Amino acid sequence: MQLLALALYHRDGRPTPRVLRFRPGALNILTGESETGKSEILDIVDYCLGRRQPSLPDEPIDQTVGWYALLVTFGDTRMVLARPRPTGASTIHAMIRTGDDTLDIPRADELAPNANVATIRSQLSARLGIEDFRFQPPTGAARSPFDVSIAQAALLCFQNQNEIADKKALFHRQTENGIGQALKDTLPYFLGAAGPEQALRRYELGDALREQRAAQRKFDEATRRQAGADERSTSLVRLAEREGLLSDVPSILDVPLTQSLLDRALAAAPTFVESSDTSDRRRTLTEERRALRERWQQLNDALALVERWQEQGQAFTGELHLQLDRLTTLGLLGPEQPDRTATVCPLCTSTLEHPDPSAADLTELTEHLAQELAHAETVQPVRQEHRRSLETELEAVTESLRHNGAALKELTASDERMRNLQEQHLRIAHVQGRIAQELAAAHTLSADDLGRLRNNLTLIQERVETLQEQIDEDDVTSETERRLTDIAALMTPWAQRLDLGQAAVADEVRISLSQLNVVLRRPTGRLPLNRIGSAKNWIGYHLVAHLALHTYLRRHDRPVPAFLMLDQPTQAFFPEKIHDAATVEDADWATVTRYFELLRDVAQLNEGALQIIVCDHANLGESWFQDALIDNWRPRDGQRNALIPMDWLDPA
Structure with missing residues (x-):
């Protein structure tokens, strides 16, 4: 083109x-x-x-x-x-x-x-x-x-004016991100040292290596499982025995017996559920306790009220007795003074400014108070009887509460036993799950399966080795260097013709694929372009490198x-x-x-x-x-x- x-x-x-x-x-x-x-x-x-x-x-x-x-x-x-x-x-x-x-x-x-x-x-x-x-980049490459x-x-x-005078980079856009690596990857192809076949083999090698790692993991896991299967089965039998799934287990176990015991343990699946009677009993006792506590509180309130009445009655009758006794002691109400004048003091016979009540009035009042006192004294026994009745009922309710509490406590203890049984059930379920997993693995992994995994791994390893040998035979690196040597055969005399720095003493002027730059090979060692001074030399070496490269590409009709x-x-x-x-x-x-x-x-x-x-x-x-x-x-x-x-x- x-x-x-x-x-x-x-x-x-x-x-x-x-x-x-x-x-x-x-x-x-x-x-x-x-x-x-x-x-x-x-x-x-x-x-x-x-x-x-x-x-x-x-x-x-x-x-x-x-x-x-x-x-x-x-x-x-x-x-x-x-x-x-x-x-x-x-x-x-x-x-x-x-x-x-x-x-x-x-x-x-x-x-x-x-x-x-x-x-x-x-x-x-x-x-x-x-x-x-x-x-396809080499296996393990990050790109x-x-x-x-x-x-x-x-x-x-292309060589723009900045690139053609660059002492550190030889190709167009080489310093941009990813471009330098793309040049290293594709220059062997454009030179004819590599082609789609090599890329396809490298891609197939990457796939084969991934398959090999996966097959190796499967084989190693199967080998580990088989090696530890007997030990795991014996441990599971002993564990099932401790949890009550098995009894009378012999001290020495062989493989058939172990498998039989595991099957028995897996089939033994006890279940523990709380009966409906227990649940109803707990609900009845709870409702009964609530009613008893309400009745107990009512009786306590009634006794307190009776107690207050008793105290108030005793205070009232006691005061009446005290006053009547005082009047009687003074003889103010005796029969020896029935005609005493209310305006004359009975003690000193002097005239009173405010006349006292008449004797008849006092007598009438005293009789009325005596009647009230007699009535109050007749009510007191009835009140005492009511109080004893309340106390008796309160004792009965208290006793019922005690019996109710004892029954609930017994149910709580029963719940604790049920929880323990449920925990045991969970442990048994866990053990049975492990047994089922082990039996399934034992059924799926037989000796034939292990042999199949081994054969599959061997076939993949042989494929990897074959592809690696083919890639090694391709030897893209050596072929690329051989073609770069042909290009160097043009570069060297052209660099000497332009009288470029160090060209006269160089055995060879060539393109380095690893550095993507011009390198001079001298008796004293290799000399990269970035260690040669003067922009005249940098431009001159760029010229001879690209002219030689394109001449080689045209001679070999490269794309x-x-x-x-x-x-x-x-x-x-x-x-x-x-x-x-x-x-x-x-x-x-x-x-x-x-x-x-x-x-x-x-x-x-x-x-x-x-x-x-x-x-x-x-x-x-x-x-x-x-x-x-x-x-x-x-x-x-x-x-x-x-x-x-x-x-x-x-x-x-």
Whole structure:
């Protein structure tokens, strides 16, 4: 797959898109001043190939562009891959059109979504020849499996201006989360050292290992159960004997007798329930006790009332007797003074200011009081009799309460015995449950079953060993290193040709799969790229690594897009914020020329199988360089030339 054209469509629907065309199978150079949009070309191509989260700048592209379209070729077949400008962080919409070698960039009014990102990746992967398989990480790895597709292959085709000068990372987006590991996982496949067969065997090995662990657990558990079955059965017989389920158990037990005793213990299932008579008796006694306590309280209240009456009567009659005795003692009421005048004092015969009552009045009053006293004395025996009757009944009620309490206490003791019986029943039920479990296990696990589990484990172990041997025979690591050695055979002379640091004394310059970086092998030891100074060397080693890698991929017809996009490979030779490299006279133009000559020669070496696209500030005067130019984004006729046309930025 190579690129034929890139088109940008204005958001207002203008019929004429901005089109940048590429030459397949050759060196393509886009030169120009800074801030003309050269670096965005790589990001747009990456986006059109199905990247979900593009890194496109906000201005001026986001203000003007509504659609992006990429025209690619697969020999006699062409495809248009178009995507609308991303809304927010990403977009999944896309348009795909397929045709013969006459297919070209569509018109603006033809753009309409008819696919999505997954469709782009699927169709590109199929046309590239990427086999449909899911990469399975090694057993025990924490990462998840994934489908191998154009998403991983495209990582080998781009080098933006920050990546090409990175001394710690060699590949596109390598430093992003998960991308470095994905490169390590898939580079052996893209090199031809591994394929779907190895991935399938690794997946089957993971399944087989899980089955082996499960079979081992079942076999170990069955073995433990069989080894302890006799001891557990004997213990259960003794336990059943203690709980009363068995009697007359011999001191020596064999296996048949043990099984028979366990069956007997399981069949003996006594039940203990409280009878309805006991429940009714408790309810009757409780109601009787409540009635007796109410009667006892009533009798106590009646006795208290009689006691108060008795006390009040005794106080009243006692006072009457006292007063009558006093009057009689003084002789004031005697018969010897019947004519005594009420106005004369009987003691001193003096005239009274207030006359005393007459003797007749006093006598009448005294007689009335004597009658009341006699009546009160006749009521007293009746009251005493009523009191004795109440006391007798109270004693009877008290005795009934005592008998009632004794009966309830007996029932409570009976409840305690019932609770003990219920607890014993629970213990017996627990023992019988253990016996039933043991008998069921004994019935389900026979000698034949144990043999079957052993045979199953043996078969799975043999399968694991076979798969492991096949994976070991594949020896993906050794095959990958052998192919990287072939790539190193190209890298080493090219690094020496560019006169890169330490290349002259290196026995070999190669790509390290474990480090995903360039490593030099010297007589004194290995030297990684991050220990070599100068951005010139970092860029140079990136160039030779990717050129050698793609040359190997093309020679072996591997399923990777046949283009390499490089952004600013000569940045190390110019000031950091250069506007136009063509105006810098004191740059190391000889070295810059050597870099581009290597790009030219590698493109010619691949004889049309590899397309190299370079976006750079440099503009060499050599005829071959000028022939390789696809555009020069420097002012022409007083007009600024860039990715976004000037009239697109005009508000009018």
